[in-house]
Amino acid sequence: MDFDIILQAIINGLLTGSYYGLAALGLTLIFGVIKVINFAHGSLLMVGMFTAYWIVKLTGWNPYAALLVVVPLLFLFGYGLQGFLIKPVLIAQRDVREPTEVIIVTTGVWYILDNLALMLFGAEYRVVQTSVSGQIFMLGDYIFPKPQLYGFIITAATSFLLVWFLKYTKMGKAIRAASLDRDAASLMGINQYRVYNIAFGIGAAIAGIVGCVLIPFYYVFPTVGVVFDVKCFIIVVLGGLGSIPGALVGGAIIGLIESIFAQFIASTWTELIVYVVFLAVLFIRPAGLFGEKRDW
Amino acid sequence: MKRVFRHTLKGVVVFGLSVLLVLSAGQASKAAGPKEIKIGNILPLSGPSASVGLQNKQAVELATEKINAAGGIKSLGGAKLVNVFTDSKGDPNVGVTAAEQLINTEKVVLISGAWNSAVTYPSTQVAERYQVPYVVPVSVADKITERGFKYTFRIAAKDSWWTDYQFKFLEEQKKLTGTKIETMAFVYENGDWGTGMAKQWHERAKKFGYKVVLDEAYPSTASDLTPVVMKIKTKKPDVILLTSNAADAILLTNTMATMKVKAKAIIGTGGGHADPAFRKNTGKNCEYMFDVVEWETDLGRPQIPALNAEFKKRYGYDLAGESVDAFASVYVIADALERAKSTDPKKIRDALAATKLCVGQGKLGIDILSYDCIEFDKTGQNKHAGIVLVQFRDVKGTMERVTVFPTKVARPGFKAVFPMP
Structure with missing residues (x-):
């Protein structure tokens, strides 16, 4: 096994890991703020992918130009979903430490969205040819598939913007305050439900970004979310619930494991390695790599 | 009054029965020279494989129509083939019951089916027990023809x-x-x-x-x-x-x-x-x-375009490999009946075992195959299937x-x- 191959495997792993991380980012944000595991996250990804798919398919735009439409649309979708569906349940369970009913609501949303997509678009796999599909960028002998490379850049930009937003804007500060202690934040005059709506909207908008990143090289179908769901959960728990760097590093770790180990063992077995690493991390650092030991 | 009514009723019943008797006697005399030969078909007509089951049924119906229109089974006085379709739902249990029913109640001379290997496997066993020939157009599982059965004949290629x-x-x-x-x-x-x-x-x-x-x-x-x-x-x-x-x-x-x-x-x-x-x-x-x-519509066989066009016009989609096997199977059955000159299942079985149908003998169902001949080896497998x-x-x-x-x-x-x- 020569060095070139390992280096190419590392490149692929990092590129793949970047969109895994991006997919997990929305999930970790929503959990960090609302303290709710959003089981509909995969379906939000699916909605993001279908929205991006139809925009590119119907208008022939560059998939990254579609971001301009997909991101606001998905933000509104997430905002509405939280405001109309999840909020009433959250209010009803105000005094409950762990609002489990909300988890059931998000599971319901997952089923409804997936089946609506099945009804509207059918079960078939769809791929749209974009201007970047199948394009590569060569650096010496190393191959960088352009869609994945752009995905990497978009992931970096998105994370940077998100961190900046949370650190320096008033709304960002409110979101952080609500995530630290929702009752104290309410006492300081923060409308916690509005904060939740916005956090959920941002989470959905990130799912929309993932949709735009994925469609140049991945296919869309109604249950595509399930493919990424389990991965996202592992990444979020591995990195630390609610942690943004945790999601990105977790994504990179999973991507690298899948890519590098597959060069030595059958790729069916890389899943095993992923779970072993996952369990080992939980054993040594139960809060995840970047998680803080905090009583939610 | 009551008594009169009862008397009339008795009369009506007697009359009715005698009419039935006369009618059925007529039927019996008709059946003496077999005008119709019943073939049992077990197919998944509902459930997850219903769409392919239906395509198979359509192919069988189209082939039967063509054979009957060309004069039926000539050695049996131009007897017509009649298909009895039963739905297996893709379920092995239902398939076994269907085979029993076709043999005992419908008195079919031969069974064809059953698309799903899982249904074909046990239902061929029933036919073997009753010594009724069973033609398998498509089920591909290797083991179907690897049990030493005398009455099972498969047209499609094995999985392997x-x-x-x-x-x-x-x-x-x-x-x-x-x-x-x-x-x-x-x-x-x-x-x-x-x-x-x-x-x-x-x-x-x-x-x-x-x-x-x-x-x-x-x-x-x-x-x-x-x-x-x-x-x-x-x-x-x-x-x-x-x-x-x-x-x-x-x-x-x-x-x-x-x-x-x-x-x-x-x-x-x-x-x-x-x-x-x-x-x-x-x-x-x-x-x-x-x-x-197993088959494509573009094969270099001159009869395919016309038949495919006819099939598509009638049913709305192209012929597929499995419907072609089903179509050909009716020609194999008709040929065996022709040579058996009898509706005795044992004689039909022997005729099937001696089948040698090749492209160019003027049999449409054979001329569209991707390979040249249908001939069964001693396990009942079509050895030329390709x-x-x-x-x-x-x-x-x-x-x-x-x-x-x-x-x-x-x-x-x-x-x-x-x-x-």
Whole structure:
């Protein structure tokens, strides 16, 4: 096994890991703020992918130009979903430490969205040819598939913007305050439900970004979310619930494991390695790599 | 008054019964020279395989109509074939009951079916017990004709023959083009189907002396297959054999194109590669790849276009490999009845065992096959049944599956592009 191959495997792993991380980012944000595991996250990804798919398919735009439409649309979708569906349940369970009913609501949303997509678009796999599909960028002998490379850049930009937003804007500060202690934040005059709506909207908008990143090289179908769901959960728990760097590093770790180990063992077995690493991390650092030991 | 009424009633009943008797006597006298021969058909007409079951039924009906219109079974005084269809729901238990019912209640002389291997397997056992011949047009599981049964006859190729044809094709191309093929990569989905195929590939590779440089099972639901493709690229195999479902076939093909993986031949095993979504979603990337299939509409047989047009006009879709097997099966049955000159199941069985129907004998159902003859070996397996190889080719701007092997049934004007450019 020569060095070139390992280096190419590392490149692929990092590129793949970047969109895994991006997919997990929305999930970790929503959990960090609302303290709710959003089981509909995969379906939000699916909605993001279908929205991006139809925009590119119907208008022939560059998939990254579609971001301009997909991101606001998905933000509104997430905002509405939280405001109309999840909020009433959250209010009803105000005094409950762990609002489990909300988890059931998000599971319901997952089923409804997936089946609506099945009804509207059918079960078939769809791929749209974009201007970047199948394009590569060569650096010496190393191959960088352009869609994945752009995905990497978009992931970096998105994370940077998100961190900046949370650190320096008033709304960002409110979101952080609500995530630290929702009752104290309410006492300081923060409308916690509005904060939740916005956090959920941002989470959905990130799912929309993932949709735009994925469609140049991945296919869309109604249950595509399930493919990424389990991965996202592992990444979020591995990195630390609610942690943004945790999601990105977790994504990179999973991507690298899948890519590098597959060069030595059958790729069916890389899943095993992923779970072993996952369990080992939980054993040594139960809060995840970047998680803080905090009583939610 | 009451008494009178009862008396009248008695009279009516007696009259009615006698009418029935006379009528049935008439029936009996009609049946003396058999005008109708009942054939039992077990097919999945509801449940998950209903759509293919229906296509089989339509093919059987169309073939029966043609045979009856041409004068039926001449050695039995022009008797007409009559199909009795029963729904197996794709369920082995229902299939077994259906076979019992067809034999005992409907008194059919022969059974045909049952599409699902899982239904064919136990229902042929019922027919064997009653010594009623059972013609199997399509169920592919090897073991169906490997139990020493005397009354089971299968027209379609066995499951294991698919891999046979992949290797036959390679052997032929090696000779024809002088291409050197030494190494192989097996890449397959990690389910029952994929691992089963891989096992057969290993046996054949050993037999033909190929070196297996990569044996890679992958999960069909993978979100990224770049690692698998990287491995293929590193091992540089001459030939890549694939067994994939639809989604992974698409992802694998597109990723291979991105990572510039080249091989002398990439051969699929039906399934995902046969799905129209595969061609649509890979576009140019699948050009020159190969796939195996039992039949294609573009085979170089002159009778296919007209029959396919008739089928499509009536039912709305093209003939498929399985409907062709079902169509041919009716001709095999009719031919056996013709030679048996009897509706005695034992005599029909002996006639079936002696079947030798070949292309060019003026039998439409046989003339559209991808191979030359139907002849059963002593296990009841059609020993000539064949598979064809198609190559994905750009035909005037659209990606089509073009039959290229066996050469004698290749689409006119086409031959395999080998090695892949």
